[in-house]
Amino acid sequence: MRVPAILFPSDPLNARRPDPHFAWEARLLRELGGDHALVDHDALLAGDMGEAVRRVPEGRGPLWYRGWMIPSAAYSAFAEALARRGGTLLTSPAGYASAHELPGWYPVFEGATPPSVWLPGAPADRAELAAAAGRLGGRGPAIVKDYVKSRKHEWAEACFVPDLADLPALERVVARFVELQGEFLSGGVVLRRYEDFARADLGPLGGESGSVQPDSGAQRDSTAQGGNAGAGEGQAGEARVWWLDGEPVLSGPHPDTPGHCPEPDLTAVRPLVRALGCRFVTTDLALRTDGSGWRVVEVGDGQVSDLPHGIDAAPLLTSLIAA
Secondary structure: OOOOOOEEEEEOEEEEEHHHHHHHHHHHHHHOOOOEEEEOHHHHHOOOOHOOOOOOOOOEEEEOOOOOOOOOOHHHHHHHHHHOOOEEEOOOOHHHHHHOOOHHHHHHHEEEOOOOEEEEEEOOOHHHHHHHHHHOOOOOOEEEEEOEEEHHHHHHHHOOOOOOOHHHHHHHHHHHHHHHHHHOOEEEEEEEEEEEEEEOOEEEEOOOOOOEEOOOOOOOEEEEEEOOOOOOOOOOOEEEEEOOOEEEEEEEEEEOOOOOOOOOOOOOOHHHHHHHHOOEEEEEEEEEEEOOOOEEEEEEEHHHHHOOOOOHHHHHHHHHHHH
16 A cells, blocks of 8 residues: 655745645654645635645545644545545545534543533524523533634633523623634534643643634644633643544643643543544543543544644654554
8 A cells, every 4th residue: 555645734935845834744754754745725725626736746645634724614625626636535524524523523522521512503592502501501610612613812701601600691702702703613602611620830720621723723722721811820731642543643742831741541532532433633631620530621633733842743653654
């Protein structure tokens, strides 16, 4: 079988070289004897799939993608465009959606991750929100996000709800979240039960059970964040674990806390990753402050999960080109 190549986004200012964010991965891949090709991410998001894959050699065969986030529908079109050129993404569109969007992975991880409910699209009215809150018990703190990301940096405004029983406050936070997401709202609105996780310096921190994106909305970057976000209280001490075909191939810090290297217990997580059935995924894990153990904060497709600064990615890239 032909050795897989890895697709990276091209530099918007020079289509012949990788995006600067991924240039170090491309260099390391070459050092490891791997091959890469470039895709135009801007063209991909604009729906011009022919232009997006123009630089991928025809008949290239098996492919992984390592780059900026792609909406699930666009990923399907991306896969079709590559197939017409004789390329095959080793993560199928169905597998991508299952790992990338919370409704895809949550049923498998329920019980190991904070309780969650979701509404397709934006909620129609307060009654719909009240019903969703009721499915989470109707009271207590929660996080608002969409199927892929939250707005952690607008914590009090568009992320954290101190008490689900306060329906006006819930409605206000959800409405602001939807407004700020605008056309980038992914799937619908999710309510996640707020849990307390240990922070990077091992002190208590309120944990956000949701994913966070940079303002560009580009790459999956989940984190746990304190209830007083922005006040310098620190980040949760999450570990990001990379899985290929049900086995962990790399474990390290979360990109938000690259200097903190927790060592999570994967005993309970391994069978869940295997049950999900997606080839290349990440799990972000955090330790509960109440002593109940490690929790799955987020699951994601490994193709669009960021690597922390300074990590040795050789085991990950070696595994991908050997798959």
